[in-house]
Amino acid sequence: MNGSRLLISKHTVATLRATGVTAIILFAFFASSGCAPRLSPDPFYLDANQNTLLAQANIHGNIQWRRVYWQPEVWIDNVRYEHAVGMHPPEKDIAYAEFNIPPGASYFQTVFGLARQDTYPTGYGNVAGRIFIDGSTFWEGTLSDPKALTTPRIPVPKGAKRLRLEVDPLGTNWSDHATWVNAHFGGEEK
Numbered sequence: 001m002n003g004s005r006l007l008i009s010k011h012t013v014a015t016l017r018a019t020g021v022t023a024i025i026l027f028a029f030f031a032s033s034g035c036a037p038r039l040s041p042d043p044f045y046l047d048a049n050q051n052t053l054l055a056q057a058n059i060h061g062n063i064q065w066r067r068v069y070w071q072p073e074v075w076i077d078n079v080r081y082e083h084a085v086g087m088h089p090p091e092k093d094i095a096y097a098e099f100n101i102p103p104g105a106s107y108f109q110t111v112f113g114l115a116r117q118d119t120y121p122t123g124y125g126n127v128a129g130r131i132f133i134d135g136s137t138f139w140e141g142t143l144s145d146p147k148a149l150t151t152p153r154i155p156v157p158k159g160a161k162r163l164r165l166e167v168d169p170l171g172t173n174w175s176d177h178a179t180w181v182n183a184h185f186g187g188e189e190k
């Protein structure tokens with residue numbers, strides 16, 4: 001090893017040290033200044049981001065986006081909803097759909113209701129709905145009339161990967177018009 005190379009090596013080491021220090025400072029700065037991924041879009045509606053669907057099973061008529069399987073318009077308790085995920089359960093089994101949780105999501109919120117059938121507007125069955133995140137139950141509610149249930153903002157644990165929506169027919173699936181409307185992730189609380 002000659003002097004020149006040793007000098008270059010010293011310079012390189014010094015540069016690397018300086019770069020390393022700079023990197024550590026920058027990392028600390030970004031970590032402390034909210035450079036975590038931002039949810040985009042925010043709000044992040046499930047029906048507007050259908051590629052987040054990972055799996056579905058046992059849904060009578062399959063999952064329905066922005067409609068219900070018996071008609072295109074979604075009405076719950078005399079309110080029309082554009083953002084809708086129809087999940088009519090089957091007879092004697094539980095329907096479910098699973099979704100990727102997008103980066104930057106800090107909460108999930110939805111309205112769970114029995115959507116009207118215009119040709120039979122008095123028909124309402126009964127169902128239970130459940131929301132899971134990474135296998136843990138975060139919310140459960142039951143329906144048996146036109147009145148919908150609005151969930152609270154369900155906090156998404158840091159690093160959580162998978163959202164699961166379940167619908168249980170609670171016996172028969174007659175008029176079990178279970179529909180999740182305005183189902184969305186949100187970013188940081190505003």
Ligand SMILES: [Ca+2]
Pocket residue numbers: 125126127169170171172173174176
């Ligand atoms: Ca039922």
